[in-house]
Each structure stands twice: as C-alpha cells, then as structure tokens.
Amino acid sequence: MKKFIGTAIGSLLSLAAFAQNEISYAVSFPNAIHHEAEISMLIPNVPAATLKVRMSRSSPGRYATHEFGKNVYHLKAFDGAGKYLTVNQTAGDVYEISNHGSSVKITYTLFGNWIDGTYAGFDETHAHMNIPATFAYPIGMDNRPRVVKFNYTGKQNWKVATQLKLQADGSYFAPNLQYFMDSPIEIADYKTASWEVKNTDGKTQTIHLISHANDDQQTIDNYAGMLKKMVDEHLAVWGEFPTYDYGHYYFLEDVYPDNAGDGMEHRNSTSIVQRTPKIAGYEANLLGTFSHEYFHSWNVERLRPKTLEPFNFEHANMSNELWLAEGFTQYYGNLLLTRAGLKTEDNAIQTFNSLANAVLLSPGALNFSPVEASRYAVFADAGVAIDQTNKANIFTSYYTYGAATALALDLRLRADFKLTLDDYMRALWKAYGKPEIAYTIPDLEKTLASLTKNPSFAASFFKKYIYGTEKNDYAQLLLNAGLVLRKAKPGQAYTGFGNIASVDDKVILSQTLAGTPAYKAGLDIGDVLLTINRVQVKNGPEVIKVIDDYKPGDTVDITYLYRGVAKTTKLTLTENPALELISIEKTGGTLTPAMQNFRASWLGSQVKSKTTN
Numbered sequence: 199m200k201k202f203i204g205t206a207i208g209s210l211l212s213l214a215a216f217a218q219n220e221i222s223y224a225v226s227f228p229n230a231i232h233h234e235a236e237i238s239m240l241i242p243n244v245p246a247a248t249l250k251v252r253m254s255r256s257s258p259g260r261y262a263t264h265e266f267g268k269n270v271y272h273l274k275a276f277d278g279a280g281k282y283l284t285v286n287q288t289a290g291d292v293y294e295i296s297n298h299g300s301s302v303k304i305t306y307t308l309f310g311n312w313i314d315g316t317y318a319g320f321d322e323t324h325a326h327m328n329i330p331a332t333f334a335y336p337i338g339m340d341n342r343p344r345v346v347k348f349n350y351t352g353k354q355n356w357k358v359a360t361q362l363k364l365q366a367d368g369s370y371f372a373p374n375l376q377y378f379m380d381s382p383i384e385i386a387d388y389k390t391a392s393w394e395v396k397n398t399d400g401k402t403q404t405i406h407l408i409s410h411a412n413d414d415q416q417t418i419d420n421y422a423g424m425l426k427k428m429v430d431e432h433l434a435v436w437g438e439f440p441t442y443d444y445g446h447y448y449f450l451e452d453v454y455p456d457n458a459g460d461g462m463e464h465r466n467s468t469s470i471v472q473r474t475p476k477i478a479g480y481e482a483n484l485l486g487t488f489s490h491e492y493f494h495s496w497n498v499e500r501l502r503p504k505t506l507e508p509f510n511f512e513h514a515n516m517s518n519e520l521w522l523a524e525g526f527t528q529y530y531g532n533l534l535l536t537r538a539g540l541k542t543e544d545n546a547i548q549t550f551n552s553l554a555n556a557v558l559l560s561p562g563a564l565n566f567s568p569v570e571a572s573r574y575a576v577f578a579d580a581g582v583a584i585d586q587t588n589k590a591n592i593f594t595s596y597y598t599y600g601a602a603t604a605l606a607l608d609l610r611l612r613a614d615f616k617l618t619l620d621d622y623m624r625a626l627w628k629a630y631g632k633p634e635i636a637y638t639i640p641d642l643e644k645t646l647a648s649l650t651k652n653p654s655f656a657a658s659f660f661k662k663y664i665y666g667t668e669k670n671d672y673a674q675l676l677l678n679a680g681l682v683l684r685k686a687k688p689g690q691a692y693t694g695f696g697n698i699a700s701v702d703d704k705v706i707l708s709q710t711l712a713g714t715p716a717y718k719a720g721l722d723i724g725d726v727l728l729t730i731n732r733v734q735v736k737n738g739p740e741v742i743k744v745i746d747d748y749k750p751g752d753t754v755d756i757t758y759l760y761r762g763v764a765k766t767t768k769l770t771l772t773e774n775p776a777l778e779l780i781s782i783e784k785t786g787g788t789l790t791p792a793m794q795n796f797r798a799s800w801l802g803s804q805v806k807s808k809t810t811n
Contacts, residue, residue: 219243219342222369223333226349230320233311239304241336249298250337253291254330254511257316258380259462259498261575263514264316264582266331267291273306273334293334308332313452315382315462315469316580323354324386324410326452328462328469329379330511340375348385355387359408361466363444376508382462382469384450386410391422395429398438403445405429411453412476421477424540425449428489431534434804435620436496436627442466447495449488453477461487463494485540490531497623498523501631504638514576518639521568521664525600526623529553529608532601537803543781546801547681550605551779554672554683557602559775561712562594567667568603569639571596586723591712603663606670610659612800613678615650620804625649639664679800680793682785686778691748691771693741698727700737707758719756719769726759745771 222240229236241249253267267290275283275293278301286294295302310318310331319326325348333346347369350356360383362370372378388410394402407422433439448467459473468491474480503519517523532549535541557563562571574593577583608619625645630637639660647656662668673683694714699706705727710717721727727735730744731754748754750773757766783789 219339221336221339221342221344223344223346224349225325225332225346227320227325227353230325230353231322233309233320235308235310235318235320235325235332237306237308237333239334239336241302241304241339242300244298244300244302244336245338249295249302251293251295251304251334252289252337252512253334254379255291255513256509256511256515257328257330257462258464258509259494260316261515261517261520261579262577262581264331264580265290266317269309269318269331270306270334271309273304276303276305277301278303304334306334312458313454313456314458314460314471316460317458324356324384324388324452325350326471327383327385329381329383333378335375335511343374344372344378345369350385353385356385357388359384359386359388359390359406359448359450361443361446361448361464375511377465379509379511380464382450382464382467384408384410384452384469386452389413389415389418391415391418393422393426395433395439397441401441401445403439403442403447406446406448407451408448409451409453409477411451413453413478417476417478421481424481424485425488427538428485428534428540429492430805431538431803432489432492432496432530434537435530435534435623437624438632440495440500440631442495449492453484461491463491463498465499466495468492468494482540485535486531489535490527493527493530493534496627496631497527500634501626502634502636504636507636516573516576518569518572519637519642520572520575520596521600521603522642523600524597525568525602526604526619528597529601529604529619530623533801536801539803543797543801547779547781550676550681551683551777553598553602553605554676554779555777556594556598558669558672558777560594561591562589563599563602563667563669564713565667566592566594568596568599568664571599586709588709590709602672606663606672606675607659608800609675609678610670611650612796613675614655615652617649618800622646622649676779677782678793679797680782680789681779681797682782682787683777683779685773686776687774689749690774691745691750691752692774693745693769693771695721695727695741698738698741703736705735705737705741715769715772719767721756721758721767721769728757728759728764729755731755 224238226236253270255263257264273293275285275295277283277299283295283298288294310320313319313326316328318328318331348358360370360381362372362381365371372381388408390406390408392404392406394404396402407425409418443466449470450467451470453472453474453476455473455475457471457473460471462469470487472484503517503523505517506515509515536546571594575596578593604619611617611619629645643656643660647653676683694710694716695707697708707721707723707725707727709723710721733744735741735744748771750771753768753770756769
C-alpha cells in the first residue's frame with residue numbers, strides 16, 4: 199500500500215509539472231471574412247535565456263520548404279502582468295525576446311486564404327488549419343505538451359474536427375510539438391458519417407468522414423459506404439489496422455471549386471481538399487485521394503523512413519525512400535479502388551500504362567534512380583522557386599517512379615516466387631511499421647531477401663532498380679496478366695516538340711526533352727517555329743499536318759526564331775515512342791486460363807482471403 203501511495207503521489211506531481219509546462223494557444227476569428235485569425239500563445243516556465251519563437255518552414259507530409267512566416271503580422275509579446283516586451287525579429291520567421299519573466303504571452307494576426315493540405319484558410323464558412331502554417335512555437339521546448347482553444351461564437355454552427363484529444367474544458371490536447379504539428383483542424387458546419395472497425399486484437403475503432411461540402415446527408419452516407427469498401431481492401435493488404443491514437447481516424451474533407459486541392463496524410467487523420475462543386479456526381483473522381491492518403495496511415499505514418507525522423511520544422515526534409523513511402527502508396531491507392539470495385543479494370547490498365555510510359559521514356563527515369571528522384575523532392579514538392587529549372591529532363595516524380603517500381607516488384611513476386619507485394623508490405627509492417635522502428639534502404643532490401651528466401655534476387659533488384667537506372671521488362675511482366683504493352687503509334691513520325699503554344703499565329707516551343715529529335719536539333723523552350731521544309735506553320739494542327747507527310751528517319755529543315763533572330767537547323771524524325779497497354783483479348787489474342795487467373799488474383803478483391811496475422 200505504501201508503495202502504491204508513493205507511486206500515486208509521484209504520478210500526481212508529474213502531472214502537475216506536466217500541466218505547468220503546457221504551452222496554451224487561443225484562436226478567434228473576428229475578421230474571418232477577410233481571411234484573418236487572431237492567435238495567442240502562452241508559454242509558462244520560460245528559462246532565463248533569450249526566448250526564441252518561430253514559425254515553421256516545413257510541414258509533415260511535405261518535403262520542400264514553405265515560408266509560413268510571411269502571413270504573420272502584428273506580433274507582440276507580454277509578460278505575466280500584461281506588460282509589453284521588446285521583440286527583435288531576427289529572420290522572416292524568427293522572433294527573439296531577451297528580457298522577460300517566467301511567463302510570456304505572444305499574440306499575432308495570421309492571414310490565410312489557401313485551402314489545401316499545407317496552408318491555412320479562413321472565411322465565413324470555415325477555418326481550415328494546417329498546424330505549421332498556423333501556430334508559432336518556442337524553440338527548444340518541443341517535448342512540452344500543447345493545448346488549444348477556439349472561439350468561433352456566431353460562426354454558422356461551426357464545430358471542430360481534429361485528431362487532437364478533446365478535454366473536459368473544451369480545449370484540444372497534443373503531448374508534444376511533433377504530434378501537434380501533425381494534427382490538422384477543420385472548423386465548419388460540416389456533415390459527418392462514421393463507422394466502426396474491429397482490429398485483429400478485438401478492439402473496436404471508429405473511422406469518421408468529416409465533410410465540409412455542399413451536399414446533403416444522404417450523399418455523405420452513400421459516400422461513406424464507398425469508403426468502407428475501400429478501407430476493407432486496405433485492411434486486406436496489411437492484415438490489421440494501425441492502432442489509432444484515442445481509437446479514432448478522421449477523413450477531413452473540404453470540397454469547393456475554388457480550393458487549391460490537395461491530400462495530406464497525418465497520423466490519425468488526413469486533410470483532403472478537392473476542387474469540385476460538390477461530392478454528388480463526382481464520387482469516382484474523388485476517391486483516389488482518399489485511397490492514397492488512407493494507405494499512408496500505415497505507410498509513412500508508422501512504417502517510416504529514418505531520414506524523416508524526427509521531422510525538422512526549420513528546413514526541407516530530404517529522404518532517400520520516397521519512391522516507397524509515396525510511390526508504393528500511389529500504386530496501391532489506385533489498385534485498391536479496383537479491388538474494391540470502385541474503379542474498373544480498364545481504369546487500372548490505363549494507370550499502369552501511364553506508369554510504364556513514364557519510367558521507360560522520360561529522361562528523368564532513364565538517367566536518374568528512384569533514390570535520386572526521392573532526394574529531388576525538396577525542390578519539387580510544391581516548391582516555390584520562380585526561376586526555370588531543367589526539371590523535365592532530370593526528374594521523374596517519385597510518386598510515378600515509385601509506383602512503376604511497385605508494379606514491377608509485384609508482378610515479379612507473383613511470377614517468380616508465388617508471392618505478392620501485399621506479402622512484402624505485411625513483412626515490412628511487422629518488422630518496422632507496427633513496432634514503429636524507422637527503416638533504411640538496407641532494411642528494405644533485407645526484408646525482401648527474407649521474404650523471397652533469395653538474397654541474390656533482393657540485392658540485384660535494389661542495385662539495378664533502386665540505386666540504379668536499369669528498367670524491368672514491363673512488357674514480359676504484364677503479359678503474365680494478359681496485358682500487352684506495345685507501341686501506340688507504330689510508324690508515325692515524331693518530332694519531340696511536346697506541348698506547343700500558339701500565340702498570335704506563332705508556334706512557341708516548350709522545353710524539349712533530352713534524346714528527342716527536337717532536343718538533338720538544338721531547339722528549346724521559347725523558340726518560335728516558322729517553317730518545316732519551307733512550309734509555314736502557325737499553330738499546332740498545322741505542325742501535325744505537315745509532319746504527317748513524313749516517316750521515321752526522314753530529315754526536315756526547320757527555320758525558327760531564337761531571341762528574335764532567324765535560325766535554321768535540321769531535324770531527323772524518329773518513330774513515336776509512346777506505348778499503349780491493352781488486354782490481350784482486345785488485340786485478337788487469346789487470354790489463357792493462366793493469364794486470367796493471374797489477373798484475377800492481382801486485380802480482384804482480397805477481402806475474403808485477407809490475412810489476419
């Protein structure tokens with residue numbers, strides 16, 4: 199009994215100290231119509247040294263920097279007695295307070311009018327908050343808990359939706375800065391639909407669809423029914439649900455045509471921003487974001503690369519593993535909608551066709567590895583540079599590149615080992631995701647070797663296709679499922695002009711891709727095409743009409759303007775490299791029983807045979 203009492207008293211003292219260190223925020227919206235929020239932050243027990251407060255420059259789920267400090271103004275500081283304190287702004291997003299007491303209150307105005315998964319937006323219909331874009335924080339106090347209260351009196355039946363824990367006093371709680379920053383908030387007159395799911399340990403959790411959209415409740419309920427089917431297929435891949443903190447997972451959906459659009463994963467929720475008038479009539483088009491982001495509740499949020507741990511809010515977060523973290527998620531996001539019957543097999547085939555074209559034809563994939571593509575995310579992931587880059591020639595999206603890699607690995611596991619990519623994801627989950635042990639690329643290779651019982655295969659796959667730029671034989675792999683990958687336009691002459699713009703009867707070239715006839719001819723972005731073999735061209739259709747008279751291997755004379763000066767060059771046409779993927783039965787070929795079974799086991803529902811380990 200004495201031991202119990204001593205432990206209890208110690209726990210109470212710890213809780214008291216915990217509460218005394220809480221950093222508390224208050225948010226109100228008196229000028230929401232003009233996209234402003236008023237925010238205060240109270241910091242107790244401030245150490246005697248200079249207090250540094252800052253806004254984040256990065257955000258969980260994003261990999262490039264975003265200057266959130268630009269939307270903060272009227273920042274002021276006060277001591278415990280309400281006396282003004284001198285604030286020295288040492289950087290665009292950093293503020294220092296040298297002379298202060300043990301308690302400091304910071305107040306500021308925040309402007310927000312960009313509705314996506316990264317920024318904040320306020321108006322008379324809702325408050326949409328990504329935490330790093332909204333809340334300043336004191337440097338060096340990351341382990342302190344946070345609480346936040348909202349005042350939205352009179353705001354059209356607003357109510358709060360967030361993964362943060364609701365407390366008895368109406369505030370919302372986060373145990374530390376990392377958790378707080380990973381917890382988006384939507385306050386609106388939203389509609390909701392919820393359902394319970396039972397995990398393999400017998401515990402029940404609740405999944406919520408929170409929808410701020412111009413739809414009736416019946417539409418929301420019907421849409422939730424579609425999401426249930428999707429969730430079931432996700433469970434079939436992983437074998438079990440993650441343990442959601444506090445037993446809840448939230449889809450925070452905002453639908454309006456003027457939204458920026460986005461999907462952003464978080465530990466127990468996802469922010470889904472869509473650009474349609476409403477959900478009704480657009481259901482099929484909106485599901486892809488849900489499926490991708492929900493897969494992240496396993497892959498990225500718990501099965502997490504070591505390069506992202508801990509997440510740094512002061513600069514871009516570079517990772518070598520986004521080909522798996524984002525790319526494999528992209529692959530499954532589409533595949534699982536097909537398995538759930540929410541997309542057709544033809545939809546899936548079109549997606550696989552796009553992946554094959556990207557990985558086999560784009561200069562970024564031909565000359566750079568998936569690891570290198572992952573590293574470029576710090577520049578490509580909604581980055582804000584204004585100068586032109588050579589991105590088209592040096593970068594293939596890690597979403598696309600990784601999804602193409604997942605496609606190849608899935609097909610190889612099925613054909614060569616009687617395994618599936620589902621088996622690989624479950625193995626990674628058991629080793630690194632469920633225990634939340636951050637992984638490295640060697641860990642991924644080791645798991646593949648263990649799963650296949652073939653270390654040489656795993657070593658070769660990673661050397662060639664992860665660290666290297668070699669490409670899998672997609673045509674042969676896809677043929678196992680009765681899908682034929684072939685030239686889309688055999689015999690058609692190809693210039694490599696890409697997307698051309700016609701302005702005032704002038705044909706203006708876009709950036710040309712390395713290896714194409716146009717690139718080899720010395721043509722580049724901004725060049726004005728004048729004639730092809732002395733035939734004047736003024737728009738895209740005229741260019742196509744002229745080229746249709748030629749065949750691959752022919753050379754044509756080109757005249758063009760470069761910085762206003764007329765120049766000439768010779769362009770040797772090649773065969774159009776574009777590929778198409780179609781079912782073998784549509785080519786007139788025979789879909790064998792083996793092909794049919796392969797395709798069905800790959801694209802068909804896995805719910806009835808789901809693993810429960």
